[in-house]
Amino acid sequence: MSDTIFHKIIRREIPADIVYEDEHLVAFRDIAPQAPVHVLFVPKVDFATLNDVPMTQAEVVGRLAVAAADYAKREGFAEDGYRIVMNCNANAGQTVFQVHLHLLAGAPLGRFGTAR
Ligand code: AMP
Secondary structure, eight states: OOOSHHHHHHTTSSOOOEEEEOSSEEEEEOSSOSSSEEEEEEESSOOSSGGGOOGGGHHHHHHHHHHHHHHHHHHTOTTTOEEEEOOOHHHHTOOSSSOOEEEEESSOOOOSOOOO
């Protein structure tokens, strides 16, 4: 396994506020939330970016999205709505090179595409 901060969280080497885990992925609260709810869904298999996920392993990405939707339903904000985001490489501002999906919710969200 690689050695990003997310791998360390998966291995429990550094703390995180983990809200969900199964055999395939871990979900934990973002340390710098950009919305009232900001949870990261991270697979337990190594892919640095979305570019690195082959079509034969598309389920890795699908599970992140469906796990996020399930979390939204369990937490009661699925009907109000939420956004899922995956940043890929420099122009999207990706900072952690283990593929992950952001779940943002809890308030009306601005339109996407604004610079950080
Ligand atoms: P990205 O820009 O898509 O690579 O997103 C990486 C996210 O990881 C950012 O939103 C960071 O705030 C978040 N992050 C970085 N370190 C941690 C950490 N130790 N625990 C939780 N979230 C983190």
